[in-house]
Amino acid sequence: MRVTLSQIHKSFGAVQVVKGLDLTIQDGEFLVLLGPSGCGKTTALRMVAGLESVTSGRILIGERDVTNVLPKYRDVAMVFQSYALYPHMTVAENIAYPLKLRKVPPAERDAAVRGAAAKVHLEEFLDRYPRQLSGGQRQRVALARAMVRRPSVFLMDEPLSNLDAKLRGHMRSELKRLQAELGVTTIYVTHDQVEAMTLAHRVAIMNKGVVQQIATPREIYEDPANLFVAGFIGSPPMNFLQGSLSGGTFAFGEGRFAVGVEGDRRNVTAGIRPEDCTVTSPSNGRISARVYSIELMGDHTLVTCQIGQEYLTVKADKLAQYAMDEPIGITFKDAAVFLFDSESGERIRSRARVDAMA
Amino acid sequence: MMRRLFEPATVEEQAPAGKVVTYALLALWSLVVLVPLYWVLITSFKGPGEVDNGPFYIPFVDFTPSLEAWDFMLLQNYTLGPYLNSVVVALASTLLAVLIGSLAAYALVRIRFQAKLAGVAVFLILLVAVIIAVATFGVQWEVAVAVAGALFLISLLTFVGRTRLALGNSDVEFWIISNRIMPPIVAVLPIYVMFQQLRLLDTQVALIATYTAVNLPIVVWLTRDFFAGIPLDLEESAEIDGASKFRVFFTIALPLVRSGLVATFLLVLILAWNEYLLALFLSNAKAQTMPVLVSAQNTTRGPQWWNMSVLIVVMIAPVVVIASVLQKHIARGLLVGAVKG
Ligand SMILES: Nc1ncnc2c1ncn2[C@@H]1O[C@H](COP(=O)(O)OP(=O)(O)OP(=O)(O)O)[C@@H](O)[C@H]1O
Ligand SMILES: [Mg+2]
Numbered sequence: 074m075r076v077t078l079s080q081i082h083k084s085f086g087a088v089q090v091v092k093g094l095d096l097t098i099q100d101g102e103f104l105v106l107l108g109p110s111g112c113g114k115t116t117a118l119r120m121v122a123g124l125e126s127v128t129s130g131r132i133l134i135g136e137r138d139v140t141n142v143l144p145k146y147r148d149v150a151m152v153f154q155s156y157a158l159y160p161h162m163t164v165a166e167n168i169a170y171p172l173k174l175r176k177v178p179p180a181e182r183d184a185a186v187r188g189a190a191a192k193v194h195l196e197e198f199l200d201r202y203p204r205q206l207s208g209g210q211r212q213r214v215a216l217a218r219a220m221v222r223r224p225s226v227f228l229m230d231e232p233l234s235n236l237d238a239k240l241r242g243h244m245r246s247e248l249k250r251l252q253a254e255l256g257v258t259t260i261y262v263t264h265d266q267v268e269a270m271t272l273a274h275r276v277a278i279m280n281k282g283v284v285q286q287i288a289t290p291r292e293i294y295e296d297p298a299n300l301f302v303a304g305f306i307g308s309p310p311m312n313f314l315q316g317s318l319s320g321g322t323f324a325f326g327e328g329r330f331a332v333g334v335e336g337d338r339r340n341v342t343a344g345i346r347p348e349d350c351t352v353t354s355p356s357n358g359r360i361s362a363r364v365y366s367i368e369l370m371g372d373h374t375l376v377t378c379q380i381g382q383e384y385l386t387v388k389a390d391k392l393a394q395y396a397m398d399e400p401i402g403i404t405f406k407d408a409a410v411f412l413f414d415s416e417s418g419e420r421i422r423s424r425a426r427v428d429a430m431a
Numbered sequence: 432m433m434r435r436l437f438e439p440a441t442v443e444e445q446a447p448a449g450k451v452v453t454y455a456l457l458a459l460w461s462l463v464v465l466v467p468l469y470w471v472l473i474t475s476f477k478g479p480g481e482v483d484n485g486p487f488y489i490p491f492v493d494f495t496p497s498l499e500a501w502d503f504m505l506l507q508n509y510t511l512g513p514y515l516n517s518v519v520v521a522l523a524s525t526l527l528a529v530l531i532g533s534l535a536a537y538a539l540v541r542i543r544f545q546a547k548l549a550g551v552a553v554f555l556i557l558l559v560a561v562i563i564a565v566a567t568f569g570v571q572w573e574v575a576v577a578v579a580g581a582l583f584l585i586s587l588l589t590f591v592g593r594t595r596l597a598l599g600n601s602d603v604e605f606w607i608i609s610n611r612i613m614p615p616i617v618a619v620l621p622i623y624v625m626f627q628q629l630r631l632l633d634t635q636v637a638l639i640a641t642y643t644a645v646n647l648p649i650v651v652w653l654t655r656d657f658f659a660g661i662p663l664d665l666e667e668s669a670e671i672d673g674a675s676k677f678r679v680f681f682t683i684a685l686p687l688v689r690s691g692l693v694a695t696f697l698l699v700l701i702l703a704w705n706e707y708l709l710a711l712f713l714s715n716a717k718a719q720t721m722p723v724l725v726s727a728q729n730t731t732r733g734p735q736w737w738n739m740s741v742l743i744v745v746m747i748a749p750v751v752v753i754a755s756v757l758q759k760h761i762a763r764g765l766l767v768g769a770v771k772g
Binding site for chain 1: 662664665667668669670671672673674675678682683686687689
């Protein structure tokens with residue numbers, strides 16, 4: 074079912090935590106709310122669940138206004154970061170609890186519990202208590218409990234954050250598959266960009282209670298709306314250079330290079346992703362630099378280059394070999410350079426590009 | 432060598448010297464606890480002669496045990512009545528106190544109360560006014576209550592809402608515990624008069640109501656920490672799953688604090704079972720409880736130790752049984768597995 078948040082504000086006392094959240098999640102969509110710790114993601118999710126009242130604004134599930142509706146009448150299911158399994162109930166009882174509250178007849182209930190348990194591969198564990206399960210199994214119980222009753226909306230608050238890296242990767246693909254199979258609208262909160270990029274149909278990036286950009290993972294990565302999004306997405310993070318723009322050239326402390334954007338302005342930040350840069354000979358580079366350090370990451374090498382006071386990371390081939398302080402050149406395509414207003418953080422786009430997109 | 436005495440061999444163990452001290456203290460304390468019990472037990476098998484000529488401690492050697500006192504108290508005297516009274520009053524009042532008290536404690540932990548101070552003041556003033564009007568001016572109580580209720584409502588709707596000062600949860604909690612600060616003897620007379628007016632003196636109902644009220648603060652204060660220890664996530668999850676607040680309380684919160692609740696139940700049960708002062712005032716024949724009966728054995732002919740001992744033995748027995756049965760339920764670690772990996 075479609076979920077609509079319009080102009081949601083939330084304050085705790087004098088502290089504004091969510092500021093004017095506008096979001097529409099389409100029926101069956103997997104939307105990920107991504108942002109740094111403390112930006113208000115959990116608060117936003119809890120308002121959709123009804124665990125937190127809104128200070129102002131409206132929440133619609135489908136066509137129904139649920140702004141002032143108790144959680145139990147909202148028909149949403151939530152997976153908590155802590156899983157929140159009922160420790161005094163077996164796995165089967167945990168999964169059956171929402172059905173029991175809805176007075177589903179026992180036979181039907183058992184069938185539904187078995188079905189949900191099978192979906193998350195928990196059949197052998199139905200008689201165990203949560204304390205007898207591993208973290209990954211507990212997480213799957215929480216998932217099974219959420220999906221057993223086919224809610225209108227799934228809400229998930231960092232459900233994978235307590236798992237180790239390998240299990241997290243595995244559960245990520247399971248989760249994606251389950252959501253696609255069930256086709257239930259899902260809002261998923263995380264601060265892990267990999268989770269966001271891999272799971273989401275669309276990602277909403279939040280910072281300090283404000284949504285910065287809502288777009289598909291590809292768009293977020295290739296066309297960040299502002300400095301925050303550009304810096305938040307990508308690992309290793311985008312390189313930023315402070316400088317000014319004049320006559321189609323970006324000038325910074327120790328260098329300059331042509332960019333495809335006209336105009337004259339000061340306080341401009343240029344951003345280039347490490348993977349869009351290549352190291353060449355000093356004479357062939359658009360910027361000349363020195364090697365500051367190199368780190369072998371396995372399948373690639375990160376070369377940190379020093380340009381005067383600034384540093385720039387280049388993602389190079391795993392076989393790359395450079396000496397410390399070796400003079401090198403760095404090259405990149407015009408299209409790989411993003412320009413931002415340093416003060417507002419807004420993207421400075423080239424006329425041509427804007428026209429092309431329109 | 433000396434070090435060896437004062438340092439444990441492994442981290443889980445005590446040092447040898449510590450062990451000796453611990454067990455010596457435990458043995459001493461066991462003696463302090465057990466000797467009176469032993470004394471009561473053997474005294475119940477003595478007669479006036481053995482008690483007065485004593486002290487005798489070893490049955491069959493020092494004295495010949497007899498069942499005379501047992502026969503007298505249990506068969507010739509009507510002990511069963513007070514015994515049943517004690518059972519009914521203690522069980523009923525404990526169940527009520529634990530039920531109401533845990534509900535109150537849960538509410539105090541999970542719901543934020545903000546009673547306006549002005550509203551409380553108006554209520555108290557009106558209450559006093561009603562009492563004076565009814566008691567000294569002979570106003571019909573229905574009329575007085577109706578008028579006061581109307582005035583209270585009007586004050587709520589008009590100025591009380593605009594005042595700032597309010598009582599919070601901690602004030603309510605303090606008020607509850609303050610009920611126990613005053614020694615019960617102070618409250619005994621008003622309580623007596625109240626039940627006299629209600630014609631409930633010497634009934635089980637009066638004792639149950641009084642014990643419930645007296646033990647409520649203890650239950651609230653013991654259980655509020657148990658409830659506060661439940662991760663909020665669990666209850667919120669249950670609410671999203673479709674449970675009402677009462678459902679959450681009975682299906683999630685209560686089972687999770689079971690062990691604490693059992694301990695509380697046991698403590699309150701023992702308090703009610705042994706209560707003497709209030710029972711002395713509020714009952715005389717029909718509703719008499721065991722502690723009163725025990726002290727009644729202190730007759731004009733002097734204390735009848737043997738009879739008293741019989742009563743004490745039959746009084747202790749069920750508590751020992753209940754305590755050992757319930758002990759199994761006072762298990763720890765019930766919350767393990769609720770949260771996190
Ligand atoms: N009940 C509350 N009372 C006061 N402040 C709160 C409350 N709940 C959250 N906050 C504040 O609101 C802000 C946002 O909190 P929230 O839990 O939504 O962050 P988050 O984005 O989920 O962070 P994380 O990724 O660390 O979970 C934080 O600064 C937090 O201190
Ligand atoms: Mg959070």
